[in-house]
Each structure stands twice: as C-alpha cells, then as structure tokens.
Amino acid sequence: MSLCFNFIYLCSRNMEENIITSVQNARIKHVVALQQKSSLRREEGLFVVEGQREIEHCLEGGYEVVEAFSRKEEGVRRQESGVRSQETGVRSQESGVRREVEYLVTPQVYEKMAYRGSTEGIIAVVRCKEHTLSNLSPLTSYHSPLIIVLESVEKPGNLGAILRSADAANVDAVIVCDPLTDLYNPNLIRASIGAIFTVPTAVCTSKECIAFLKERGIRILTAQLQDSYEYYDYDMRPATAIVMGTESTGLTQQWREAADAHIRIPMLGRLDSLNVSVSAAILMFEAVRQRKVKK
Numbered sequence: 001m002s003l004c005f006n007f008i009y010l011c012s013r014n015m016e017e018n019i020i021t022s023v024q025n026a027r028i029k030h031v032v033a034l035q036q037k038s039s040l041r042r043e044e045g046l047f048v049v050e051g052q053r054e055i056e057h058c059l060e061g062g063y064e065v066v067e068a069f070s071r072k073e074e075g076v077r078r079q080e081s082g083v084r085s086q087e088t089g090v091r092s093q094e095s096g097v098r099r100e101v102e103y104l105v106t107p108q109v110y111e112k113m114a115y116r117g118s119t120e121g122i123i124a125v126v127r128c129k130e131h132t133l134s135n136l137s138p139l140t141s142y143h144s145p146l147i148i149v150l151e152s153v154e155k156p157g158n159l160g161a162i163l164r165s166a167d168a169a170n171v172d173a174v175i176v177c178d179p180l181t182d183l184y185n186p187n188l189i190r191a192s193i194g195a196i197f198t199v200p201t202a203v204c205t206s207k208e209c210i211a212f213l214k215e216r217g218i219r220i221l222t223a224q225l226q227d228s229y230e231y232y233d234y235d236m237r238p239a240t241a242i243v244m245g246t247e248s249t250g251l252t253q254q255w256r257e258a259a260d261a262h263i264r265i266p267m268l269g270r271l272d273s274l275n276v277s278v279s280a281a282i283l284m285f286e287a288v289r290q291r292k293v294k295k
Contacts (some may be wrong), residue, residue: 015287019104021073024233027090027103031069031113038182045128047184051121057194066128069100071110071121115186128184129179133212136173141217141239145172146287148280149204149213149243150221154180159213159238161192161277167195167283176239177206210258219260221280228262231266236287244283247276 020028033040034048039120041047046066059065060107091238114125129135139145148171153159159181166174181188183203187197204212213220218239223231243259245251255260264284265274274282 016037018102020107020109022068022094023109025109027046027067027069028105028109028113031067034125034247034289035115036115038185041118041128041182041184045123046125047128047189048115048186049124049126049189050114050116050122054181054189054194055122056198056270057197058124058126059147061197063129063197065234066127067103067125069103069110069113069123072104072106072263073121116190130202131176131183133175133202133204133208134276136200137201139216139218139239140171142239143217144239144291145234145293146284147171147175147213147218147241148284149175149177149241150179150276150280151177151243151245151255152180152245153276156181156185156276157191158275159183160188162280163188163192163195163199163201165277165281165284166199167192169216169281169288171284172200174201175209175260176201176203177209179203205250206254214258220255222255222259222262223248223264223283223289224256224262224269225242225264226262228264230266231263231283231286234261234263234289239286240282242283244280244289 022028031048034044034046049055056067110121110123139147146169148162148166150159150162153162153176159176159179161176176183183196183201210220216239217240220241220243221234222243223237223245242263243251243255245255263283265279269271
C-alpha cells in the first residue's frame, strides 16, 4: 500500500470542523505565496508539492511533510474505499506526517491553492533539503559514475525535464551550477514528475563543480558546437560528466577550458540547436547505450 494513498486517507479522517472553506484563510494564502515566490521558499525553507505521484516520490525520498491539504470530495471518496486505519496511522507516522497539520478544503479553496489542474486533490507543504556537493553519494572514477552538469539553466521546465530523463537513465547525479531558478519551483516539480526527489542533485558554483570533478578523476565532456567530436564517437564508459549550458549562450569559457573533450550533436536541418532537455536526453542515453556494450 503506497505511502501517499495512506497519507490521503489520513487527511480524510479529520473532523468536519477542520475543513477550510475560505480562500482568505491565512494557511491558504501562505501556500499560494510559496507557489509564487522563490524568495519566500528560500527564506522559510518550504515548498509545495501537488499530486499523488509527486507526493509519493517525495515521501519515499525522505522529505518531511509539514502541512497537508486534501480536497473534501476526494477525501470522502477515498475514505469509502476501505483502507485499514490502523496500518494507515502507523505508516503515516513513519513518513513524518503529523496529524495536527492536516486539513480538508473545499473545491473552491483547492482551486485557489493548486498551481496546475488534475492533481488528485492533494497538496502538501514540504521542508526543503540541502543540495550540496558533500551530500552526494561518494563519486569516484573507480565506480565510473555518469553525471549531468548544467550551467546557469534558466527555465525550470527544462531543468525538470532533464531530471526526469536523468531518472530514466539512472544517472548517478545531476549538478546544477550557478542556477537561475530554484530546485523547488512548481514548474520544475511538475516537469520532473517528482524526479527532483529521486535523482541525487547538488547546487554549486561552476568553479566548485570543476574542482569536485577533477579531484575525483571524472572526465569532463562539454557539449558545444566548436572544436568538438560527434557525441557517438567519444567513449563515455569511464567516469564521465556531461556538461551543458544555456540554449542562448552555451557554456562559459571556464568550462570549455576545463573540459577533457568537447562533443556535439550533429545538426542536419536549418536550425543550429536543440532544446537543452532534448540534447541532455540524447547524450545521457548514448552513455547508457555504450555502457551496455562490453569493452
């Protein structure tokens, strides 16, 4: 039985007087503000997750839910499904959900809170985690990790899509350098479908990342059009970090100089670039393909 299913059921068991009916409620305004303001997310160390699938990944990733809101009709429907309350209570305690911070809300209030449609009637306020290089699992050349490095990614949807592909390719880490968006932007969470909670991710400066990779003997491959090999001609089976920049300006000079090799995706049409999330998916799955072939 999923943690999120238990979580939703537990929300439905609240007393009727805990139902929030006004969009002017202070808690509701706080959730809306967290959705809209990155500065508030940073200040309070909190962010918002919508949807059963995303909250499931969030709970499995060990995040702490500090507040939860379930749409009234959804809660009633799930209550009638016959979930065993004793087991539900135990598992919800294990996931870090506290009974005193769970609320039912009317459909009108839920619509005000929700950043997107069709989220299974459940929203949670969650405590942020630190995403430092030191928090990554040990990465050394001996274990031949595959790492995706992104410099100054601006669009949260692109970063979310890259994280989703990184999860599918089972990369060892995604490192975001000098970011122009925060990791808990609602568009990023939506685009990643919860992969932000499943993929080991760190945030740092480019200088820190280069030193981190060099110290561990991890080869740096920069994706760029100039002075580069076609990507399928380069061996990605050893420990490898694939580094990508923005679509508009590409990588900065410090990455070009730090690289062990430059790779490119050949462009056969009239345009000279792909969306960064598409490019990242192509390159990481080429590494996956190569690693499935015996040396």
